[in-house]
Amino acid sequence: xxxxxxxxxxxxxxxxxxxxxxxxxxxxxxxxxxxxxxxxxxxxxxxxxxxxxxxxxxxxxxxxxxxxxxxxxxxxxxxxxxxxxxxxxxxxxxxxxxxxxxxxxxxxxxxxxxxxxxxxxxxxxxxxxxxxxxxxxxxxxxxxxxxxxxxxxxxxxxxxxxxxxxxxxxxxxxxxxxxxxxxxxxxxxxxxxxxxxxxxxxxxxxxxxxxxxxxxxxxxxxxxxxxxxxxxxxxxxxxxxxxxxxxxxxxxxxxxxxxxxxxxxxxxxxxxxxxxxxxxxxxxxxxxxxxxxxxxxxxxxxxxxxxxxxxxxxxxxxxxxxxxxxxxxxxxxxxxxxxxxxxxxxxxxxxxxxxxxxxxxxxxxxxxxxxxxxxxxxxxxxxxxxxxxxxxxxxxxxx
Amino acid sequence: xxxxxxxxxxxxxxxxxxxxxxxxxxxxxxxxxxxxxxxxxxxxxxxxxxxxxxxxxxxxxxxxxxxxxxxxxxxxxxxxxxxxxxxxxxxxxxxxxxxxxxxxxxxxxxxxxxxxxxxxxxxxxxxxxxxxxxxxxxxxxxxxxxxxxxxxxxxxxxxxxxxxxxxxxxxxxxxxxxxxxxxxxxxxxxxxxxxxxxxxxxxxxxxxxxxxxxxxxxxxxxxxxxxxxxxxxxxxxxxxxxxxxxxxxxxxxxxxxxxxxxxxxxxxxxxxxxxxxxxxxxxxxxxxxxxxxxxxxxxxxxxxxxxxxxxxxxxxx
Numbered sequence: 257x258x259x260x261x262x263x264x265x266x267x268x269x270x271x272x273x274x275x276x277x278x279x280x281x282x283x284x285x286x287x288x289x290x291x292x293x294x295x296x297x298x299x300x301x302x303x304x305x306x307x308x309x310x311x312x313x314x315x316x317x318x319x320x321x322x323x324x325x326x327x328x329x330x331x332x333x334x335x336x337x338x339x340x341x342x343x344x345x346x347x348x349x350x351x352x353x354x355x356x357x358x359x360x361x362x363x364x365x366x367x368x369x370x371x372x373x374x375x376x377x378x379x380x381x382x383x384x385x386x387x388x389x390x391x392x393x394x395x396x397x398x399x400x401x402x403x404x405x406x407x408x409x410x411x412x413x414x415x416x417x418x419x420x421x422x423x424x425x426x427x428x429x430x431x432x433x434x435x436x437x438x439x440x441x442x443x444x445x446x447x448x449x450x451x452x453x454x455x456x457x458x459x460x461x462x463x464x465x466x467x468x469x470x471x472x473x474x475x476x477x478x479x480x481x482x483x484x485x486x487x488x489x490x491x492x493x494x495x496x497x498x499x500x501x502x503x504x505x506x507x508x509x510x511x512x513x514x515x516x517x518x519x520x521x522x523x524x525x526x527x528x529x530x531x532x533x534x535x536x537x538x539x540x541x542x543x544x545x546x547x548x549x550x551x552x553x554x555x556x557x558x559x560x561x562x563x564x565x566x567x568x569x570x571x572x573x574x575x576x577x578x579x580x581x582x583x584x585x586x587x588x589x590x591x592x593x594x595x596x597x598x599x600x601x602x603x604x605x606x607x608x609x610x611x612x613x614x615x616x617x618x619x620x621x622x623x624x625x626x627x628x629x630x631x632x633x634x635x636x637x638x639x640x641x642x643x644x645x646x647x648x649x650x651x652x653x654x655x
Numbered sequence: 656x657x658x659x660x661x662x663x664x665x666x667x668x669x670x671x672x673x674x675x676x677x678x679x680x681x682x683x684x685x686x687x688x689x690x691x692x693x694x695x696x697x698x699x700x701x702x703x704x705x706x707x708x709x710x711x712x713x714x715x716x717x718x719x720x721x722x723x724x725x726x727x728x729x730x731x732x733x734x735x736x737x738x739x740x741x742x743x744x745x746x747x748x749x750x751x752x753x754x755x756x757x758x759x760x761x762x763x764x765x766x767x768x769x770x771x772x773x774x775x776x777x778x779x780x781x782x783x784x785x786x787x788x789x790x791x792x793x794x795x796x797x798x799x800x801x802x803x804x805x806x807x808x809x810x811x812x813x814x815x816x817x818x819x820x821x822x823x824x825x826x827x828x829x830x831x832x833x834x835x836x837x838x839x840x841x842x843x844x845x846x847x848x849x850x851x852x853x854x855x856x857x858x859x860x861x862x863x864x865x866x867x868x869x870x871x872x873x874x875x876x877x878x879x880x881x882x883x884x885x886x887x888x889x890x891x892x893x894x895x896x897x898x899x900x901x902x903x904x905x906x907x908x909x910x911x912x913x914x915x916x917x918x919x920x921x922x923x924x925x926x927x928x929x930x931x932x933x934x935x936x937x938x939x940x941x942x943x944x945x946x947x948x949x950x951x952x953x954x955x956x957x958x959x960x961x962x963x964x965x966x967x968x969x970x971x972x
Contacts, residue, residue: 591798
């Protein structure tokens, strides 16, 4: 087997793949995403950081201020939340503990803070008094004053805190004021996790069943063909929905609690194994007629040994192609499942983000849907390019 | 011919028996009555709906009952959530809206994709081909949901706001041809754009494969123009894989476009099934999936038989 796999890695197909510049670029992109996923696994950004409010709702990205109305809303959010702390039963403690992402309130006496707050409210009232003519230069000047007054309430972050704040606000915030960029980065880990686990298991099941069916023939073949005909006679989206719903039921509740992604994995693995199985079965039926397999049988190797060490390693290219295709399938199906309310729950994912962004789009806020789509597009595009290159290199006859 | 049809039918009998078996087993892992009525249900109520549907009877008996109902199309079982509505009625009411979207979408997608594929194959290897194919891959890399969200925003909100004239509905459905463009055209267009990337790539691959065949070389040798080779010789021969592809997508028409139906509130089969799954409407889910699978298999057999009519060699295998 070692000899065979070495041949696969240094064979003609691999050389062809290495010369393919697009494929190498795609691999580099995939590498970047894997690095992102690793970073998230190491705790940057942490699970709390992506659920934390860092700014008012739907702050636009690139530190843009947005429309005058939005600036007023955002100012009101800041003032309201500070006022709650100042008016609380223990103002000194509430002020000391007041946080908005990395921002904290200026460390002055509550009386001093309250007078600054009153100042800011006055600026707010002055700005909102011009509501009818909010785009005029006079109103803009008032709004700038208001922003200065609000800035005076917070300690402006420096060093690491400033960098963190920069990352948090770079692509804006969602409807609950959470950082879109951090959530999209965290979702990269979720996507890689879902893609790798479901594609790997599906390819493994498909290859084993398909190889066994193709090699042994007879009732094994009949059974496997019956099984995949059965599964593929249910429209895939119905299959996904039914499996995910069953896994969300009471019977699996303790398991799902420990492993929240279980319904997603189960749905994908049980519906994705069909295509590798079909392809591998066909390939193995061809392979078993080849001389080297017959030679191995003539030497007296057992059938299991021939299957596992001589036949299956020669279908490795199909496993790679199918892994790549199923990875794409998993990421895209995750979005659909999340939209149907059966997908990822509890952690952010690109599907969850796109699904949440539905309502924002109608208000003309595109940062969340744009970011999630962009992150997803680059990864899926890389895998699409890679799948094409793999197919060209190893399976050129495929239509 | 008849023996081939009979063989195809017989071959699919165990497949269908398997589907119904797996489906019924999967739906019974969690107690359906309990899941529907919730934690605070009274035991008498649970017992009552179980008895009504025969859930208390032995599994095999339920199995035969469901198979009998599907084969005799005796779909009088009542839905749990839509009071008084039988599953058969829900099925017959929802099939039209589904087809109103999927059939035009299939026609439009196939026509446009074949044209683009022809252009792409005509300029094979040149900038036009490469950029078209890159566009196709780019289009394939964006989520279906993003197309729907932006399609609705552009078509139903922005267009209405800018022109002051409601060209497309935000959602909903009314029967009748006059209402079709208002309610269904936008979903059809979205579905076409989504499917175009996949189809174009497939059809281009077919054309490229076809262009390497001997008869093309013969045509070239005899002095036929490139355009004539493309549209007369090649397209004619490429029709077989094209028709096969279209026929294999036919079974999916029945299911409808679940996502579009859910998003645009179109009461098609996909949305009915989705709502039934959400509301734990067990009888509807069970019968709908069983019927889908049956229709799916039947249309597969039909495809095979039609194919065998066209190409007699298939009958022998």
